[in-house]
Structures are given as structure tokens and as C-alpha cells.
Amino acid sequence: xxxxxxxxxxxxxxxxxxxxxxxxxxxxxxxxxxxxxxxxxxxxxxxxxxxxxxxxxxxxxxxxxxxxxxxxxxxxxxxxxxxxxxxxxxxxxxxxxxxxxxxxxxxxxxxxxxxxxxxxxxxxxxxxxxxxxxxxxxxxxxxxxxxxxxxxxxxxxxxxxxxxxxxxxxxxxxxxxxxxxxxxxxxxxxxxxxxxxxxxxx
Amino acid sequence: xxxxxxxxxxxxxxxxxxxxxxxxxxxxxxxxxxxxxxxxxxxxxxxxxxxxxxxxxxxxxxxxxxxxxxxxxxxxxxxxxxxxxxxxxxxxxxxxxxxxxxxxxxxxxxxxxxxxxxxxxxxxxxxxxxxxxxxxxxxxxxxxxxxxxxxxxxxxxxxxxxxxxxxxxxxxxxxxxxxxxxxxxxxxxxxxxxxxxxxxxx
Amino acid sequence: xxxxxxxxxxxxxxxxxxxxxxxxxxxxxxxxxxxxxxxxxxxxxxxxxxxxxxxxxxxxxxxxxxxxxxxxxxxxxxxxxxxxxxxxxxxxxxxxxxxxxxxxxxxxxxxxxxxxxxxxxxxxxxxxxxxxxxxxxxxxxxxxxxxxxxxxxxxxxxxxxxxxxxxxxxxxxxxxxxxxxxxxxxxxxxxxxxxxxxxxxx
Amino acid sequence: xxxxxxxxxxxxxxxxxxxxxxxxxxxxxxxxxxxxxxxxxxxxxxxxxxxxxxxxxxxxxxxxxxxxxxxxxxxxxxxxxxxxxxxxxxxxxxxxxxxxxxxxxxxxxxxxxxxxxxxxxxxxxxxxxxxxxxxxxxxxxxxxxxxxxxxxxxxxxxxxxxxxxxxxxxxxxxxxxxxxxxxxxxxxxxxxxxxxxxxxxx
Numbered sequence: 001x002x003x004x005x006x007x008x009x010x011x012x013x014x015x016x017x018x019x020x021x022x023x024x025x026x027x028x029x030x031x032x033x034x035x036x037x038x039x040x041x042x043x044x045x046x047x048x049x050x051x052x053x054x055x056x057x058x059x060x061x062x063x064x065x066x067x068x069x070x071x072x073x074x075x076x077x078x079x080x081x082x083x084x085x086x087x088x089x090x091x092x093x094x095x096x097x098x099x100x101x102x103x104x105x106x107x108x109x110x111x112x113x114x115x116x117x118x119x120x121x122x123x124x125x126x127x128x129x130x131x132x133x134x135x136x137x138x139x140x141x142x143x144x145x146x147x148x149x150x151x152x153x154x155x156x157x158x159x160x161x162x163x164x165x166x167x168x169x170x171x172x173x174x175x176x177x178x179x180x181x182x183x184x185x186x187x188x189x190x191x192x193x194x195x196x197x198x199x200x201x202x
Numbered sequence: 203x204x205x206x207x208x209x210x211x212x213x214x215x216x217x218x219x220x221x222x223x224x225x226x227x228x229x230x231x232x233x234x235x236x237x238x239x240x241x242x243x244x245x246x247x248x249x250x251x252x253x254x255x256x257x258x259x260x261x262x263x264x265x266x267x268x269x270x271x272x273x274x275x276x277x278x279x280x281x282x283x284x285x286x287x288x289x290x291x292x293x294x295x296x297x298x299x300x301x302x303x304x305x306x307x308x309x310x311x312x313x314x315x316x317x318x319x320x321x322x323x324x325x326x327x328x329x330x331x332x333x334x335x336x337x338x339x340x341x342x343x344x345x346x347x348x349x350x351x352x353x354x355x356x357x358x359x360x361x362x363x364x365x366x367x368x369x370x371x372x373x374x375x376x377x378x379x380x381x382x383x384x385x386x387x388x389x390x391x392x393x394x395x396x397x398x399x400x401x402x403x404x
Numbered sequence: 405x406x407x408x409x410x411x412x413x414x415x416x417x418x419x420x421x422x423x424x425x426x427x428x429x430x431x432x433x434x435x436x437x438x439x440x441x442x443x444x445x446x447x448x449x450x451x452x453x454x455x456x457x458x459x460x461x462x463x464x465x466x467x468x469x470x471x472x473x474x475x476x477x478x479x480x481x482x483x484x485x486x487x488x489x490x491x492x493x494x495x496x497x498x499x500x501x502x503x504x505x506x507x508x509x510x511x512x513x514x515x516x517x518x519x520x521x522x523x524x525x526x527x528x529x530x531x532x533x534x535x536x537x538x539x540x541x542x543x544x545x546x547x548x549x550x551x552x553x554x555x556x557x558x559x560x561x562x563x564x565x566x567x568x569x570x571x572x573x574x575x576x577x578x579x580x581x582x583x584x585x586x587x588x589x590x591x592x593x594x595x596x597x598x599x600x601x602x603x604x605x606x
Numbered sequence: 607x608x609x610x611x612x613x614x615x616x617x618x619x620x621x622x623x624x625x626x627x628x629x630x631x632x633x634x635x636x637x638x639x640x641x642x643x644x645x646x647x648x649x650x651x652x653x654x655x656x657x658x659x660x661x662x663x664x665x666x667x668x669x670x671x672x673x674x675x676x677x678x679x680x681x682x683x684x685x686x687x688x689x690x691x692x693x694x695x696x697x698x699x700x701x702x703x704x705x706x707x708x709x710x711x712x713x714x715x716x717x718x719x720x721x722x723x724x725x726x727x728x729x730x731x732x733x734x735x736x737x738x739x740x741x742x743x744x745x746x747x748x749x750x751x752x753x754x755x756x757x758x759x760x761x762x763x764x765x766x767x768x769x770x771x772x773x774x775x776x777x778x779x780x781x782x783x784x785x786x787x788x789x790x791x792x793x794x795x796x797x798x799x800x801x802x803x804x805x806x807x808x
Contacts, residue, residue: 128727323532330525
């Protein structure tokens with residue numbers, strides 16, 4: 001079985017909706033087991049045992065929610081220390097309003113999440129424009145569900161956004177299935193001791 | 203007189219329209235002289251003699267147009283070497299289609315332009331949400347004119363986008379007027395010789 | 405009096421050292437009052453009453469510390485809603501180790517902080533290469549104190565880093581003094597009601 | 607055979623050195639054919655026929671060289687239009703001096719290159735800290751060869767940098783070999799016609 005772990009946080013439920021749809025998409029790929037966890041529930045063992053990690057966040061003032069950031073520090077950063085993220089597959093999604101009509105910072109927010117994955121040595125699945133639903137949820141780095149219009153009128157999570165999310169989940173599950181259990185990335189580095197790294201953090 | 207220099211490039215004319223509107227906005231501030239130049243026309247002397255530099259570009263595959271990049275290398279990077287950008291005021295704008303409904307990379311494109319200004323030690327004027335027209339042209343880093351819809355139907359440059367652009371130009375002109383001729387940023391660094399910097403470029 | 409507010413968080417004390425040095429630099433500018441607060445202490449009134457805001461963070465897995473992010477959400481995002489950040493002056497700094505020898509993500513970390521300021525409509529002071537100490541603490545967006553070497557050997561906060569930090573603080577205080585009390589940025593936008601914005605967050 | 611295409615540009619030869627080392631690393635993986643091209647030589651057919659694309663650039667004022675940007679516009683953007691990049695594997699590298707001691711913008715430069723790949727729907731290979739040589743050439747997004755020190759003293763491309771580059775090339779070749787010829791990413795989207803996209807560019 002390929003294991004896909006989706007970690008998210010939500011305030012009003014929009015990000016949860018998109019997370020569930022991504023989970024359904026991943027689950028639609030044969031041989032895939034899906035775990036869906038809120039940020040505060042996800043443990044190091046959850047991440048250790050996944051083949052793919054998908055992280056989603058509401059936009060909070062142009063970057064990811066601090067609850068997601070806490071998960072990255074408490075879980076991902078610890079597994080980075082011990083090189084336990086290397087070679088896993090990753091992807092991201094965000095949710096936010098449409099005021100400004102140009103993403104309102106979703107690119108930097110997604111890059112903050114992807115940067116945590118890149119630090120871990122993960123392989124990143126982006127979002128092709130061939131994805132159904134791309135027209136309305138297509139940040140190229142990952143799905144962005146724009147839950148409001150330019151006058152902040154509510155759009156919620158529409159069927160077209162869900163279409164993109166479903167396929168993003170399925171894409172990631174398929175790539176993880178191909179790469180699972182293969183140890184493709186060089187591991188020969190004599191890194192500084194973990195004690196040293198911890199000691200001189202800032 | 204405060205001098206505001208606007209440098210842009212354009213393919214179909216949309217970015218030129220926005221550049222002209224920004225020029226009008228800057229010109230509306232008393233005591234402001236405005237220079238409007240295409241990227242290939244703008245010289246080191248143009249930039250040397252400006253108090254504020256505004257750079258605008260069409261989106262070309264998620265970053266600024268290579269013609270703008272050439273201007274940055276041939277003009278701005280040279281004046282960075284000789285510390286002639288320090289303390290000038292800067293701002294940016296971009297134009298691009300709406301496919302994906304979330305900016306299509308305009309944030310990273312604007313940050314690439316702002317990074318060239320930050321390297322020069324410039325003071326950056328962002329775009330407040332109090333700006334008229336912000337709803338449809340409000341990337342917080344600068345104006346983004348979204349010239350197409352989610353199905354790529356043409357929107358062109360609308361009056362609301364022009365409103366935001368006009369005020370962005372005026373905002374920058376006002377800040378430049380306040381800061382003009384004041385030497386506010388420390389200049390005590392004994393930098394490496396220019397010959398050295400040039401010699402070991404990559 | 406010009407008021408400069410410095411908000412930071414720290415784990416082992418390195419970021420606090422740099423914050424104090426920035427405070428000293430700001431204080432060296434005549435007529436400047438300086439407030440130094442840890443992230444959890446800083447209130448909306450602290451930010452409301454400042455002319456310049458300087459935010460600093462340790463690097464935590466390639467972006468700012470979640471305690472800083474919490475401050476941005478609880479304080480800055482709320483004052484963004486009510487347009488109370490517009491026209492203030494801003495700057496940033498980070499601290500992190502040297503493993504990798506190329507910043508380890510300090511650029512994206514600083515941009516996340518600056519993005520919160522840009523969203524608020526703030527005017528951003530970058531770090532010119534003319535700044536004393538730039539050679540060893542010169543991220544162009546703001547000061548970066550690299551507290552460890554490539555093998556993670558401890559460097560701590562050196563005198564040269566403090567030199568850059570001192571001048572960054574003074575630079576920002578001088579710009580804030582020039583712009584204080586002037587209402588230079590357009591405020592004519594009829595924004596969506598705050599209730600509407602809150603209602604459709606994600 | 608798996609085909610790995612490396613596209614670069616160079617001024618003084620440092621980026622070429624790193625490109626050649628990456629080529630050697632890719633070639634060390636059995637069954638891999640490697641193409642090494644300068645940006646102006648690389649054609650649409652070169653990119654069409656590769657399984658993995660690796661793009662490298664000298665830093666030019668905080669983003670990639672305009673010659674690389676021209677390649678992205680003339681080749682990659684055209685193949686994005688026709689969805690011919692989807693599912694290919696990608697990676698990046700940069701070269702630049704050490705003035706400032708924190709990357710001097712190599713993160714945003716690498717993200718500009720990766721953004722062009724993400725737009726194309728490519729799968730991105732990052733750089734784990736387990737990579738030999740990571741200590742001195744380890745930007746997590748890709749290899750960064752820091753060719754100068756903090757006082758701009760020449761470092762050139764050292765053996766340790768080459769070690770990281772070699773393994774980056776090999777890593778990417780191995781991932782490309784696993785994913786080659788598999789069509790893992792959804793292709794169901796009815797995109798706007800290419801004529802429409804071209805017509806309303808900016």
C-alpha cells in the first residue's frame with residue numbers, strides 16, 4: 001500500500017472541504033491508503049510512515065496559518081534533523097479570499113510550505129494546467145481554492161475547485177506509488193551531529 | 203522637482219497602458235517630473251537622475267519579461283556596483299492573464315523586480331488596500347493588471363485597474379518628494395573594489 | 405518623538421542580541437523612542453502607536469518562527485482589517501545557522517515577514533551594501549545574522565553582524581522620522597466591510 | 607535510455623564547470639543519455655525529447671541571467687502552451703558570489719527557475735542535506751555554487767561544490783528513470799485555445 005498523509009488546519013471549514021476532496025482523489029488510486037489529520041493531531045510517526053505528504057492551509061495574512069507552521073516545527077523540522085523526509089513525495093494547497101483578484105499572497109504561502117518539504121529533501125508534485133478545474137484553482141505550485149470574489153462575496157469551495165483538488169490528490173498518489181520504497185537520492189553526507197545543530201540554533 | 207522614472211516593456215500594449223496611467227498619477231503630484239521609457243531606451247543616466255524608479259512588466263512564464271531583466275542587468279546592476287541606487291524610492295507593477303484565478307505567478311514576478319531594487323538599497327512603496335481599484339488590481343507588493351479572465355476571455359486594462367495604477371504612481375511620487383535629496387541610509391561600508399566584484403562574477 | 409517598535413522571538417538568545425543592537429541603532433537617532441517586545445507581549449496598541457515596525461525571527465525550517473507568525477495573525481492582520489498599518493515604515497531581520505553556505509532559506513523567511521507588512525500598506529526599508537557589516541550580515545531585504553558556520557560550528561552574533569544591525573535600526577528610524585505623521589498614501593477605497601472579510605475567511 | 611538535458615549560461619566559466627559536473631553525475635546513472643546545451647543553443651526539440659530538464663544560471667542582480675530567461679520564454683513557455691512539459695522531471699542550480707554571507711538572492715533566483723518548471727507541470731527534485739557536499743553548496747531547492755567569499759575573494763568552483771553537483775545530477779537522473787514514459791498526471795482539462803492565450807497576453 002502507498003500511504004498518503006494530508007495535514008491541514010481550518011477555521012470555517014473551507015480548507016477542510018478541500019482537504020477531504022484531495023483525500024478522495026488520492027484514495028481513488030488503487031492501492032492507496034489515506035490519512036487525513038488536522039495539524040495538531042499529526043505526529044512524527046504519521047509522517048514517518050507516509051510515502052506522500054500533502055499540506056494545506058488557509059491564508060493568514062499572506063503566509064500559512066501559524067498552526068500549520070507549528071506542525072512544521074514540531075514534526076517536519078525534527079524529521080529533517082534525522083533525515084527521515086528524504087525522497088518522500090510532497091504537494092500543497094491553500095484557501096483564501098479573492099480581494100485584489102490576484103492571489104493575495106497564495107504563491108509565497110505555498111512556497112513557504114514547499115520550502116519545508118524541499119529542506120527535507122522531498123520530491124515535489126506541481127499542478128499542470130491540464131488538470132480539470134485548473135482555470136479556477138490553478139496556482140501552478142499547487143491547488144488554491146479562492147473562497148471569495150473581488151468584493152469578498154462568498155464563493156465557498158465550488159465543484160470546479162474540488163475537481164482540481166481531486167486530481168491533485170490522485171496525481172500525488174500515483175507519483176508516490178511509483179517512487180515508494182525506492183531509495184533514489186544520495187545519502188552519503190557526513191552531516192553535523194544533531195546535537196550540534198540543536199545547540200546553535202537561534 | 204521630484205523625478206519619477208517609469209521603465210516598462212510591452213508586447214500588445216496592455217503594460218504600456220498601465221505604465222501611462224501610473225505616469226499620469228505621478229504627474230498629478232505637484233512638483234513632479236515624469237519620464238516614461240521602454241526598457242531598451244532607459245539609460246544609466248536616466249536612473250541616476252531619478253528620485254523614484256517604477257518598473258513594470260508583462261508576466262512571461264511566471265517572472266518578468268527578459269527585456270526587463272536585460273535592463274536590470276545592464277543598468278541597475280551597474281549602478282548597484284557604484285552604490286548609485288541607495289535611498290531612491292521604488293515600486294513595481296505587472297500585467298498578466300487570469301487563467302488559474304490566483305495570480306499565475308505575479309507575486310514571484312513582482313518580488314524579482316523588488317529584489318533588484320532591494321539589492322540597490324532602495325526604499326519600497328507597497329500597495330495598501332485603501333487604494334481605489336485595489337479590489338481588482340491589488341497585489342499587495344504593487345499593482346497587477348489582470349488582463350484576462352479565468353477562461354482567458356479578454357478584460358484588457360479596465361478603468362478600475364487604471365484607478366489603482368494612478369494612485370500607485372501618485373503614492374510613489376509623494377513618498378519620493380518627502381525623501382528626495384536626504385541621505386538617510388548609512389554609507390560607511392568599505393566595500394570590495396568594483397574590479398574584484400566583476401572579476402569573480404559567475 | 406518618532407516611535408520604533410521592535411518585535412522578536414528567541415530561543416537561545418541570538419535573535420534577542422540582534423534585536424537589542426537594532427534597538428540601540430534606532431535609539432541613536434535623535435528624537436527616537438524605542439520599544440523592544442517579545443512577540444507574545446506586543447499588543448495592537450503597541451503597533452498602532454509606532455511609526456516604524458521592525459520584526460525579527462530565528463529561522464525555523466526555512467520560514468519565520470510560529471510565535472512570530474502568531475503575532476502577525478493576532479496583531480498585524482487585525483490592524484490590516486482596519487487599515488491602521490498604512491504608511492508606517494517597516495524592516496526585518498533573521499538569525500540562523502550556516503549549514504549549506506547560502507542562507508538556508510533566509511530570503512523566503514524575510515519575504516514572509518515583509519509580505520505581512522506590504523499587505524498592511526507599509527513602506528519598506530531594505531539593506532544597502534553600503535551598510536557597515538554588510539559583508540557578513542547582508543541579506544538585501546534586511547539583516548541576517550548567520551550564527552553558525554558551514555559545519556555548524558558556533559559563530560554566535562559577531563561584532564560585524566551587530567554593526568549591520570545597528571545601522572539597519574538607525575536607517576529605519578531616520579526614514580520613519582522623515583515620514584512620520586504625513587499621510588502620503590491614497591485612502592479612498594470603499595473596502596468590503598470588516599464583517600464581510602471575517603465571514604468569508606477560510 | 608533516459609535523457610537528461612542540462613541548459614545553462616555562463617560568463618566566466620564557473621556555471622559551465624558546475625553544469626559539466628552535473629552532467630557527469632547524471633551520466634553515472636546507468637542508461638542515461640545526457641545533453642549539455644548553452645541557453646541559446648537549446649531548442650524546443652531538445653526539451654521535447656528529454657525526460658529531465660536541469661537549468662542553471664549565474665546570479666545576475668538577484669535573479670537568473672536574462673539569457674536563461676530568454677530560453678524560458680522562447681522554449682519552455684511555448685511547450686507550456688502545448689502541454690509538452692507535463693510530468694517531466696526538473697531541477698535547478700545557481701552560481702554566485704558570497705558577499706553578504708547569506709546567499710545574495712539565490713533562493714528567489716532558483717524559485718524563478720522552478721516556477722517556470724511548475725507552470726509546465728513538472729515534478730521537482732530538491733536537494734537533501736544527505737547529499738555529499740551539501741555543507742558548502744546546499745540551497746535546499748538545488749545546488750548553489752558560491753564562487754566567492756564574504757570579501758569577494760575568489761573561491762571558484764571547489765571539489766566540495768562539485769560533489770554536491772555530481773549527486774544532484776545523479777539524483778535527478780534516477781528519479782527520471784523511474785518516472786520515464788509513465789503518464790501519471792491528469793490531462794483532462796479543456797484548456798483555452800492556444801490562439802486565445804496568445805491573443806490576450808500582455
